Amino acid sequence: MSTPTPHIPVLIDEVIDALHPTPGERHVDATFGAGGYTRAILARGAEVVAFDRDPDAIAAGQDMVAASDGRLTLVEAPFSALESELDARGLAPVDGVVMDIGVSSMQLDQAERGFSFQGDGPLDMRMSQSGESAADFLNSADESDIADVLYLYGEEPRSRRVARAIVSARPLTRTSELATVVRKALGHKPHDKKDPATRTFQAVRIHINRELGELADGLAAAERVLKPGGRLAVVTFHSLEDRLVKHFLRERSGAMPSGSRHLPPQAAQAEATFETIGRAVRPSDAELARNPRARSATLRVARRTASAAWVAGEL
Numbered sequence: 309m310s311t312p313t314p315h316i317p318v319l320i321d322e323v324i325d326a327l328h329p330t331p332g333e334r335h336v337d338a339t340f341g342a343g344g345y346t347r348a349i350l351a352r353g354a355e356v357v358a359f360d361r362d363p364d365a366i367a368a369g370q371d372m373v374a375a376s377d378g379r380l381t382l383v384e385a386p387f388s389a390l391e392s393e394l395d396a397r398g399l400a401p402v403d404g405v406v407m408d409i410g411v412s413s414m415q416l417d418q419a420e421r422g423f424s425f426q427g428d429g430p431l432d433m434r435m436s437q438s439g440e441s442a443a444d445f446l447n448s449a450d451e452s453d454i455a456d457v458l459y460l461y462g463e464e465p466r467s468r469r470v471a472r473a474i475v476s477a478r479p480l481t482r483t484s485e486l487a488t489v490v491r492k493a494l495g496h497k498p499h500d501k502k503d504p505a506t507r508t509f510q511a512v513r514i515h516i517n518r519e520l521g522e523l524a525d526g527l528a529a530a531e532r533v534l535k536p537g538g539r540l541a542v543v544t545f546h547s548l549e550d551r552l553v554k555h556f557l558r559e560r561s562g563a564m565p566s567g568s569r570h571l572p573p574q575a576a577q578a579e580a581t582f583e584t585i586g587r588a589v590r591p592s593d594a595e596l597a598r599n600p601r602a603r604s605a606t607l608r609v610a611r612r613t614a615s616a617a618w619v620a621g622e623l
Contacts, residue, residue, distance in 0.1 A: 316344070316598065316599040316601075316602075317342075317344025317345055317348070317408075318408065318543055318591070318595075318599065318601070318602045318605045319543055319589060319591060319595070319602065319605055319607045320344060320345065320348055322589050322607055323345060323348075323406055323541050323543065323607065324345075324348050324349070324352070326539055326541045326585065326607070326609040327349065327404040327406060327539050327541055328404075328539065329349045329352040329353070329354035329403070329404060330352060330353060330354060331352075331353030331354065332353075332354070333354040333355065333403035333404065334354065334355045334356075334357065334399065334402045334403055335349050335354050335355070335356050335357075335402060335403055335404040335405070335406070336356070336357050336358070336359070336387075336390060336394070336402050336404065336405040336406070336530075336533070337349065337356055337357075337358040337359070337406055338358075338359050338387035338390060338405060338406065338407040338408075338526060338530070339359070339360065339387060339406075339407055339408040339409070340358035340359060340360040340365055340366075340369060340382065341360065341365055341408065342365070342368070343358070343368075343369055343372050345406050345408065346358045346369075346372065346380065347372065349404075349406075350376060350379055350380060354379070354403070354404075355379045355380075355381075356376075356379065356380050356381070357380075357381045357383060357390075357393075357394060357397075357399055357402070358380065358381070358382050358383065359383045359385055359386070359387045359389075359390055359393070360382070360383075360384065361384065361385060361386045361435050361436040362435050362436065362437065363384060363436075363437060364437075366382050366384045369382050370382070381397065381399070386436070386522055386526075387407065387522065387526040387529070388521075388522045388525035388526050388529060389529075390405075390526065390529045390530070390533060391529040391532050391533050394533055400533045401533050401534060401535040401538070402533050402534060402535065402538060403534075403535055403537075403538050403539070404534075404538055404539045404540070404541070405530040405533070405534060405538070405539075405540050405541070406540075406541045406542075406543075407523075407526060407527075407530075407540075407541070407542045407543065408543045409519070409523055409542065409543065409544045409545065409549045410519070410544070410545045410546070410549065421433070423509070423513060424483065424509070425483050425484065425486070425487035425503070425505050425509060427483075428482055428483055428484040429482065429483050430443070430481065430482065430483070431443035431446070431480055431481055431482055431483055431485070431486060433509075433512060433513045433516050433517070434516060434517065435517045436517075439516075440516060441516065442486075442512045442513070442516050443479075443480060443481055445512065445515065445516060446474055446478070446480055446486070446512065447478050447479045447480060451468075451471045451472060451474075451475045452471070454470075454471040454474055454475070455467040455468045455470070455471035455472075457511050457512065457515045458470055458471060458507070458508055458511045458512075459511075460511070461510065461511035461512075461514040461515055461520070461548065462507035462508055462509075462510050462511025462512075462514075463507060463547075463548070464507040464508060464511065466493075466494060469493050469494070470489075470490055470493050470494065470508055472493075473489050473490070473492065473493035474486070474489055474490075477489045483509075486505070486508070486509070486512075487503075487505040487509075490504055490505040490508045491503070491504055491505055510546065514548070519549075520548060520549070520552060523549060523552055523553070524552060524556070527540075527542070527552075527553065527556045528617075528618075531560065531581050531582070531612070531617045531618070532617045534612040535612065536612055536613060536614035537611060537612060538611070538612040539585075539609065539610070539611055539612070540582065540609065540610045540611075540612065541607060541608075541609050542607070542608050542609075543605055543606070543607050544605070544606050544608075545604050545605055545606075546604060550588075550606045550608075553608050554588075554608065557582055557584050557608060557610050558584075560580060560581045560582040560610075560618070561580050561581075561582045561583055561584050561610065562579075562580040563584070578615070578616070578618045578619075579613075579615035579616070580613055580615060581612065581613055581615050581616075581617055581618060582610040582611065582612060582613060583610060583611050583613060584608070584609070584610045585609040585610060585611055586609060588606050588607065588608050589606070589607040589608075589609075590605065590606060590607075591603065591605055
Protein backbone atom coordinates (compact mmCIF):
# COMPACT_ATOMS: atom_id res chain seq x y z
CA MET A 309 0.00 0.00 0.00
CA SER A 310 1.37 3.42 -0.88
CA THR A 311 1.93 6.02 1.82
CA PRO A 312 -0.92 8.55 1.77
CA THR A 313 -0.35 12.26 1.50
CA PRO A 314 -2.13 14.19 4.28
CA HIS A 315 -5.48 15.36 2.95
CA ILE A 316 -5.82 19.14 2.75
CA PRO A 317 -9.25 20.40 1.62
CA VAL A 318 -8.84 22.73 -1.34
CA LEU A 319 -9.98 26.36 -0.94
CA ILE A 320 -11.52 25.43 2.42
CA ASP A 321 -11.63 28.98 3.80
CA GLU A 322 -13.20 30.35 0.63
CA VAL A 323 -15.76 27.52 0.49
CA ILE A 324 -16.84 28.00 4.11
CA ASP A 325 -17.05 31.78 3.63
CA ALA A 326 -19.26 31.19 0.60
CA LEU A 327 -21.57 28.71 2.35
CA HIS A 328 -21.59 30.68 5.61
CA PRO A 329 -23.07 27.78 7.60
CA THR A 330 -24.80 28.67 10.86
CA PRO A 331 -26.41 26.65 13.68
CA GLY A 332 -29.76 25.21 12.63
CA GLU A 333 -28.91 25.10 8.93
CA ARG A 334 -28.57 21.92 6.87
CA HIS A 335 -25.84 21.63 4.23
CA VAL A 336 -24.91 18.96 1.70
CA ASP A 337 -21.29 17.91 1.20
CA ALA A 338 -21.78 16.19 -2.15
CA THR A 339 -18.24 14.75 -2.20
CA PHE A 340 -17.36 13.67 1.35
CA GLY A 341 -13.92 12.13 0.67
CA ALA A 342 -11.88 12.55 3.86
CA GLY A 343 -14.51 14.87 5.31
CA GLY A 344 -12.61 18.15 5.19
CA TYR A 345 -15.53 20.37 4.18
CA THR A 346 -17.94 18.40 6.37
CA ARG A 347 -15.74 18.86 9.43
CA ALA A 348 -15.54 22.62 8.83
CA ILE A 349 -19.33 22.95 8.35
CA LEU A 350 -20.02 20.94 11.52
CA ALA A 351 -17.62 23.21 13.41
CA ARG A 352 -19.88 26.14 12.51
CA GLY A 353 -22.82 24.41 14.18
CA ALA A 354 -24.72 23.32 11.06
CA GLU A 355 -26.04 19.87 10.15
CA VAL A 356 -24.46 17.99 7.22
CA VAL A 357 -25.70 15.33 4.83
CA ALA A 358 -22.59 14.00 3.08
CA PHE A 359 -22.48 11.86 -0.05
CA ASP A 360 -19.79 9.60 -1.45
CA ARG A 361 -20.04 6.66 -3.83
CA ASP A 362 -16.77 5.19 -2.53
CA PRO A 363 -17.52 2.64 0.22
CA ASP A 364 -14.05 3.21 1.70
CA ALA A 365 -14.86 6.89 2.30
CA ILE A 366 -18.17 6.00 3.93
CA ALA A 367 -16.51 3.44 6.20
CA ALA A 368 -13.74 5.86 7.19
CA GLY A 369 -16.31 8.53 8.05
CA GLN A 370 -18.20 6.52 10.66
CA ASP A 371 -16.11 7.88 13.53
CA MET A 372 -17.07 11.38 12.46
CA VAL A 373 -20.72 10.36 12.43
CA ALA A 374 -20.42 8.97 15.96
CA ALA A 375 -18.84 12.21 17.20
CA SER A 376 -21.34 14.53 15.50
CA ASP A 377 -24.18 14.34 18.03
CA GLY A 378 -26.57 13.37 15.28
CA ARG A 379 -25.65 16.28 13.01
CA LEU A 380 -23.96 14.19 10.31
CA THR A 381 -25.67 11.77 7.94
CA LEU A 382 -23.45 9.81 5.54
CA VAL A 383 -25.00 8.49 2.33
CA GLU A 384 -23.27 5.96 0.07
CA ALA A 385 -24.50 7.22 -3.29
CA PRO A 386 -23.33 9.40 -6.18
CA PHE A 387 -24.24 13.06 -5.76
CA SER A 388 -26.42 12.89 -8.86
CA ALA A 389 -28.86 11.06 -6.55
CA LEU A 390 -28.84 13.71 -3.84
CA GLU A 391 -32.42 14.85 -4.50
CA SER A 392 -33.96 11.39 -4.21
CA GLU A 393 -31.76 10.47 -1.22
CA LEU A 394 -32.63 13.67 0.64
CA ASP A 395 -36.33 13.27 -0.15
CA ALA A 396 -36.30 9.67 1.07
CA ARG A 397 -34.95 10.85 4.43
CA GLY A 398 -37.15 13.92 4.69
CA LEU A 399 -34.07 16.19 4.65
CA ALA A 400 -34.89 18.53 1.75
CA PRO A 401 -34.70 21.44 1.17
CA VAL A 402 -31.19 22.50 2.29
CA ASP A 403 -29.28 25.71 2.94
CA GLY A 404 -26.10 24.91 1.04
CA VAL A 405 -24.41 22.44 -1.30
CA VAL A 406 -20.67 22.06 -1.84
CA MET A 407 -19.12 19.90 -4.57
CA ASP A 408 -15.41 19.09 -4.88
CA ILE A 409 -15.27 17.46 -8.31
CA GLY A 410 -12.95 14.70 -9.46
CA VAL A 411 -10.78 12.05 -7.87
CA SER A 412 -9.91 12.43 -4.19
CA SER A 413 -6.42 12.56 -2.70
CA MET A 414 -7.05 9.29 -0.88
CA GLN A 415 -7.98 7.53 -4.12
CA LEU A 416 -4.93 8.92 -5.92
CA ASP A 417 -2.60 7.89 -3.10
CA GLN A 418 -3.75 4.27 -3.02
CA ALA A 419 -1.94 2.50 -5.85
CA GLU A 420 -4.28 -0.46 -5.54
CA ARG A 421 -7.19 1.74 -6.68
CA GLY A 422 -5.49 2.27 -10.04
CA PHE A 423 -6.16 6.01 -10.49
CA SER A 424 -2.55 7.13 -10.87
CA PHE A 425 0.60 6.07 -12.69
CA GLN A 426 2.77 7.40 -9.84
CA GLY A 427 2.64 3.94 -8.30
CA ASP A 428 1.93 0.65 -10.07
CA GLY A 429 -1.43 -0.94 -9.38
CA PRO A 430 -4.33 -2.75 -11.03
CA LEU A 431 -5.93 -0.83 -13.88
CA ASP A 432 -9.15 -0.11 -12.00
CA MET A 433 -10.15 3.59 -11.51
CA ARG A 434 -13.67 2.85 -10.20
CA MET A 435 -14.78 5.34 -7.55
CA SER A 436 -17.67 3.11 -6.47
CA GLN A 437 -15.51 -0.05 -6.65
CA SER A 438 -18.19 -1.68 -8.81
CA GLY A 439 -19.07 -1.88 -12.49
CA GLU A 440 -16.78 -1.68 -15.50
CA SER A 441 -13.12 -1.09 -14.67
CA ALA A 442 -10.56 0.80 -16.74
CA ALA A 443 -9.04 -2.54 -17.78
CA ASP A 444 -12.45 -3.85 -18.85
CA PHE A 445 -12.98 -0.82 -21.07
CA LEU A 446 -9.51 -0.61 -22.59
CA ASN A 447 -9.30 -4.35 -23.28
CA SER A 448 -12.70 -4.65 -24.98
CA ALA A 449 -13.64 -1.32 -26.59
CA ASP A 450 -13.20 -0.57 -30.26
CA GLU A 451 -10.14 1.48 -31.15
CA SER A 452 -12.34 4.33 -32.39
CA ASP A 453 -14.29 4.42 -29.12
CA ILE A 454 -11.08 4.59 -27.10
CA ALA A 455 -9.82 7.40 -29.33
CA ASP A 456 -13.05 9.32 -28.83
CA VAL A 457 -12.79 9.03 -25.04
CA LEU A 458 -9.18 10.21 -25.04
CA TYR A 459 -10.02 13.18 -27.26
CA LEU A 460 -13.23 14.25 -25.52
CA TYR A 461 -12.27 13.73 -21.89
CA GLY A 462 -8.49 14.05 -21.99
CA GLU A 463 -8.23 16.59 -24.81
CA GLU A 464 -5.49 14.36 -26.20
CA PRO A 465 -4.55 15.78 -29.64
CA ARG A 466 -3.04 12.46 -30.78
CA SER A 467 -5.83 10.29 -29.47
CA ARG A 468 -5.90 7.98 -32.48
CA ARG A 469 -2.22 7.17 -32.17
CA VAL A 470 -2.59 6.39 -28.47
CA ALA A 471 -5.73 4.29 -29.03
CA ARG A 472 -3.95 2.29 -31.72
CA ALA A 473 -1.05 1.63 -29.35
CA ILE A 474 -3.40 0.54 -26.56
CA VAL A 475 -5.22 -1.93 -28.80
CA SER A 476 -1.90 -3.34 -30.06
CA ALA A 477 -0.67 -3.86 -26.49
CA ARG A 478 -3.79 -5.57 -25.14
CA PRO A 479 -4.45 -7.05 -22.67
CA LEU A 480 -3.45 -4.35 -20.21
CA THR A 481 -3.91 -5.03 -16.49
CA ARG A 482 -1.60 -2.60 -14.65
CA THR A 483 -1.34 1.19 -14.48
CA SER A 484 2.37 0.98 -15.25
CA GLU A 485 1.61 -0.92 -18.46
CA LEU A 486 -0.83 1.72 -19.69
CA ALA A 487 1.56 4.55 -18.81
CA THR A 488 4.40 2.84 -20.67
CA VAL A 489 2.25 2.30 -23.78
CA VAL A 490 1.15 5.95 -23.86
CA ARG A 491 4.66 7.31 -23.28
CA LYS A 492 6.05 5.14 -26.06
CA ALA A 493 3.28 6.20 -28.45
CA LEU A 494 3.75 9.91 -27.79
CA GLY A 495 7.43 10.08 -27.00
CA HIS A 496 8.50 10.84 -23.46
CA LYS A 497 11.61 12.70 -22.40
CA PRO A 498 12.67 12.76 -18.76
CA HIS A 499 12.76 16.57 -18.75
CA ASP A 500 9.18 16.93 -20.04
CA LYS A 501 7.18 19.14 -17.67
CA LYS A 502 4.04 17.01 -17.94
CA ASP A 503 3.93 13.24 -18.31
CA PRO A 504 2.16 12.43 -21.61
CA ALA A 505 0.19 9.68 -19.85
CA THR A 506 -1.66 12.28 -17.73
CA ARG A 507 -4.29 13.06 -20.36
CA THR A 508 -5.05 9.41 -21.03
CA PHE A 509 -5.45 8.55 -17.34
CA GLN A 510 -7.76 11.54 -16.86
CA ALA A 511 -9.87 10.60 -19.87
CA VAL A 512 -10.31 6.96 -18.94
CA ARG A 513 -11.13 7.85 -15.31
CA ILE A 514 -13.76 10.39 -16.37
CA HIS A 515 -15.32 7.88 -18.77
CA ILE A 516 -15.38 4.96 -16.32
CA ASN A 517 -16.99 7.05 -13.59
CA ARG A 518 -19.27 9.09 -15.87
CA GLU A 519 -17.90 12.17 -14.15
CA LEU A 520 -19.21 14.88 -16.46
CA GLY A 521 -22.67 13.33 -16.59
CA GLU A 522 -22.64 13.06 -12.79
CA LEU A 523 -21.66 16.72 -12.53
CA ALA A 524 -24.44 17.87 -14.86
CA ASP A 525 -27.01 15.77 -12.99
CA GLY A 526 -25.66 16.89 -9.62
CA LEU A 527 -25.90 20.59 -10.49
CA ALA A 528 -29.51 20.16 -11.60
CA ALA A 529 -30.27 18.22 -8.41
CA ALA A 530 -28.69 20.96 -6.30
CA GLU A 531 -30.94 23.49 -8.03
CA ARG A 532 -33.98 21.46 -6.96
CA VAL A 533 -33.00 20.93 -3.30
CA LEU A 534 -31.65 24.36 -2.37
CA LYS A 535 -33.88 26.77 -0.51
CA PRO A 536 -34.31 30.32 -1.82
CA GLY A 537 -31.15 32.07 -0.65
CA GLY A 538 -29.29 28.75 -0.40
CA ARG A 539 -25.67 28.72 -1.54
CA LEU A 540 -23.93 26.50 -4.09
CA ALA A 541 -20.12 26.20 -4.08
CA VAL A 542 -18.38 24.06 -6.72
CA VAL A 543 -14.64 23.36 -6.87
CA THR A 544 -13.33 21.96 -10.15
CA PHE A 545 -9.85 20.85 -11.21
CA HIS A 546 -9.76 20.94 -15.00
CA SER A 547 -11.23 22.91 -17.85
CA LEU A 548 -13.88 20.37 -18.87
CA GLU A 549 -15.47 20.47 -15.42
CA ASP A 550 -15.13 24.22 -15.03
CA ARG A 551 -16.67 24.92 -18.45
CA LEU A 552 -19.68 22.78 -17.54
CA VAL A 553 -20.17 24.59 -14.20
CA LYS A 554 -19.62 28.00 -15.78
CA HIS A 555 -22.15 27.28 -18.53
CA PHE A 556 -24.72 25.96 -16.04
CA LEU A 557 -24.48 29.04 -13.83
CA ARG A 558 -24.50 31.46 -16.76
CA GLU A 559 -27.58 29.76 -18.15
CA ARG A 560 -29.41 29.52 -14.84
CA SER A 561 -28.59 33.12 -13.92
CA GLY A 562 -29.92 34.47 -17.22
CA ALA A 563 -26.49 35.56 -18.40
CA MET A 564 -26.46 33.62 -21.68
CA PRO A 565 -26.36 35.74 -24.87
CA SER A 566 -29.76 36.60 -26.30
CA GLY A 567 -28.84 36.43 -29.97
CA SER A 568 -27.36 38.83 -32.52
CA ARG A 569 -27.53 39.63 -36.22
CA HIS A 570 -25.36 36.53 -36.74
CA LEU A 571 -27.33 34.22 -34.41
CA PRO A 572 -31.10 33.85 -34.09
CA PRO A 573 -32.68 34.81 -30.76
CA GLN A 574 -32.86 31.97 -28.26
CA ALA A 575 -36.16 30.54 -27.19
CA ALA A 576 -37.76 32.14 -24.16
CA GLN A 577 -36.02 30.89 -21.04
CA ALA A 578 -37.34 30.05 -17.60
CA GLU A 579 -36.72 32.56 -14.84
CA ALA A 580 -33.22 32.67 -13.33
CA THR A 581 -32.75 30.15 -10.54
CA PHE A 582 -29.31 31.34 -9.46
CA GLU A 583 -27.40 34.56 -9.08
CA THR A 584 -23.65 34.20 -9.29
CA ILE A 585 -21.57 35.58 -6.41
CA GLY A 586 -18.27 37.22 -7.29
CA ARG A 587 -15.73 35.97 -9.77
CA ALA A 588 -14.17 32.53 -10.05
CA VAL A 589 -11.70 31.99 -7.17
CA ARG A 590 -8.25 30.45 -7.57
CA PRO A 591 -5.88 29.29 -4.80
CA SER A 592 -3.56 31.83 -3.21
CA ASP A 593 0.22 31.48 -3.33
CA ALA A 594 0.12 30.52 0.35
CA GLU A 595 -2.31 27.67 -0.33
CA LEU A 596 -0.29 26.44 -3.29
CA ALA A 597 2.81 26.38 -1.09
CA ARG A 598 1.17 24.05 1.44
CA ASN A 599 -0.97 22.09 -1.03
CA PRO A 600 0.45 21.78 -4.58
CA ARG A 601 -2.57 19.69 -5.65
CA ALA A 602 -4.66 22.85 -5.46
CA ARG A 603 -2.85 24.45 -8.40
CA SER A 604 -5.59 23.81 -10.96
CA ALA A 605 -8.58 24.38 -8.65
CA THR A 606 -11.34 26.86 -9.45
CA LEU A 607 -14.23 27.76 -7.13
CA ARG A 608 -17.52 29.14 -8.44
CA VAL A 609 -20.29 30.27 -6.09
CA ALA A 610 -23.97 31.10 -6.63
CA ARG A 611 -27.07 31.85 -4.57
CA ARG A 612 -30.45 30.22 -5.23
CA THR A 613 -33.30 32.52 -6.16
CA ALA A 614 -36.96 31.89 -5.36
CA SER A 615 -37.78 30.87 -8.97
CA ALA A 616 -38.91 27.33 -9.69
CA ALA A 617 -36.26 24.86 -10.82
CA TRP A 618 -36.03 24.38 -14.57
CA VAL A 619 -37.63 21.27 -15.99
CA ALA A 620 -35.77 18.77 -18.14
CA GLY A 621 -37.01 20.21 -21.43
CA GLU A 622 -35.43 23.55 -20.59
CA LEU A 623 -31.90 22.18 -20.06
